[in-house]
Amino acid sequence: MRILVAGIGNVFFGDDGFGVEVANGLAGSPLPEGVRLGEYGIRGVHLAYELLEGYDVLVLVDAMPMGATPGTVALVEVDPADLEGPATVDAHSMSPASVLAALGRLGGEIGRVVLVACEPSCLDEGIGLSAVVRAAVQPGIEAVRSLVEELVGASGAPIGAKVRV
Helix, strand or coil: CCEEEEEECCCCEHHHHHHHHHHHHHCCCCCCCCEEEEEEECCHHHHHHHHCCCCCEEEEEEECCCCCCCCCEEEEEECHHHCCCCCCCCCCCCCHHHHHHHHHHCCCCCCEEEEEEECCCCCCCECCCCHHHHCCHHHHHHHHHHHHHHHHHCCCCCCCCCCEC
16 A cells, blocks of 8 residues: 655644644654655645555545544544646646546546545634644644554455544
8 A cells, every 4th residue: 555644734824734743743653664754734736646656545634624523533534536736737726636636637537535624723824833833733643643553454445434533
């Protein structure tokens, strides 16, 4: 099984940098064979091209408003077919939906997408995570590690639409 763990988000918009921070935190630790880690930030085009290398699972790490308490980390199974991305590509502002749309236009596909999400507190312009989201970085790292271990050892049973908090 080939898994890509991708930290995404814009570090210039406060808590949107959560995925980048988690990816940076994971960078120093070993991951199982077949797992690649990347910090893509806002470079969605690079992520789409990386996915062309052929991965079974994409684990996205990002801030995502879910209506939960700020700092809540959740695991969400995403159906790539449910994501509708814009037809145009802007290399500096591609959402996960537009990355997957670009991947499809490039002739690639991904079978499974799981999002490790954190409820943001502040997405205003500015560098640095809020205190509550900064405190969620370590739980985010642990969630990615647990998910990867589950995926590598799993029989392929879907996580489904459940959310783990």
